Amino acid sequence: MELASEDYEERNVAGRLAETHWKLAKTIKQENGVTGECGEHLDKAAQYYCQTLPRYDGKQGLAKVKRQQGKQHPDDGDEAAARECLEEIATLEGEYDVHLLTDADKRRLDE
Structure with a gap:
């Protein structure tokens, strides 16, 4: 990241790092x-x-991470944190005018 001189280069490196952490x-x-x-x-x-x-890759990637975290929180007994994760996805949708919430996400939010 430190060697990147342009914004697009930093974003490319950040995207690769994000995918690596997701896969790990x-x-x-x-x-x-x-x-x-x-979780780390x-x-x-x-x-x-x-x-x-x-x-878009950043929006979609952030949504999949938040969705995964939202699935883990109820297992830890933290329903509020799970809802917060799904609400963050909804906020991304509104902010960037892109569809990120799945039908399952919407059902969980309604519940």
Whole structure:
């Protein structure tokens, strides 16, 4: 990131880092279930996806991370945090005028 001299170069690097953290989180989840390490990679992926906004890949990536985090929070007994994750996706939709919420997301928000 530090070597990037242009904004688009920084966004490209951030996008690659985001995808790497996303893939690591998924791999860890498949092998060990949801762990603290999995959550750390999801947080890092979200951070890097935010750096790629307003690109569509950044919006879509941030939505998939928030959706995954929203699925984990109820398992931890934190329904409010789960709702907050889904509301963040809805906010992205409104802010960037793009469809990101799935039907399942909408049902969870209604519940």
